[in-house]
Amino acid sequence: MPTSNRRGLIRTTEEDRNNREGLKGWLNPARYGWERVSYWLQRLTGLFLLIYFVGHIYETSSLTGGPGAWNAMLQFTETSWGHLFLILVIGTSTYHSTNGIRLIFTEAGRGLGRPGRPDYPYDALSLNYRQKSGIWVALILAAVAMLYGGNVLFGGE
């Protein structure tokens, strides 16, 4: 039972908290369909890109050590594994950006459809083909970007 209110958030009792799934519920991609997979991927790609961003800032700081330090850092990254890692960065950033744009439209109410009477089997009308196709577009664009990135990195252009 709600006990109090702070900045509009309802604080629940300890008993209510025991019913929560916590991190396990957050990571569970099943049961909620493609939207849940999209939610999960948006967070995983975001975390991965944040780690890459911090690493990239550190990597480019080797510029301040002169050509020797820069070339040593390049040797470390310009390997097949380094290129595969970069291709993963290209794919995750493309997915995160495209799906992020879909989420901005969704939050603005675009593509949700009209509200309707909840009938059995109670499928949410907001989770419609427009939303699902947005997720697929994000995945396909990520795959295309990874192919292009692979061609540039391994093609020696």
Place this chain on the structure above:
Amino acid sequence: MRIHYITGLAALFVVAVHILMRLIMPFHTSLQYSNVIANYHNFPYVVLLESILVLLAIHGFNGLRIMLLELRQNRAWENGVTISTIAAMIAIIAFGTRTIIIANGLGVV
């Protein structure tokens, strides 16, 4: 969420320009020391790099803050997460700005 969406959309444009700068010539040539330093001596490009740094730091650490707040809610946790992510954001912006300043030639190498 508004700051998250604005920084995300703005970052998308500046990062696209940053990547295009690597693709206007052969990728491996574009990463040569002399070429990269020449980029850092180009003032509009320096402004672009600094904007990428600030936008992505805000977007990334605000995203991390949102994820951590989804996991648990109480006053101590929320304040701790907010303060830690802001501190990390300021630290990464300061470190990246230091690189830009030194590589631009304004600092002592």
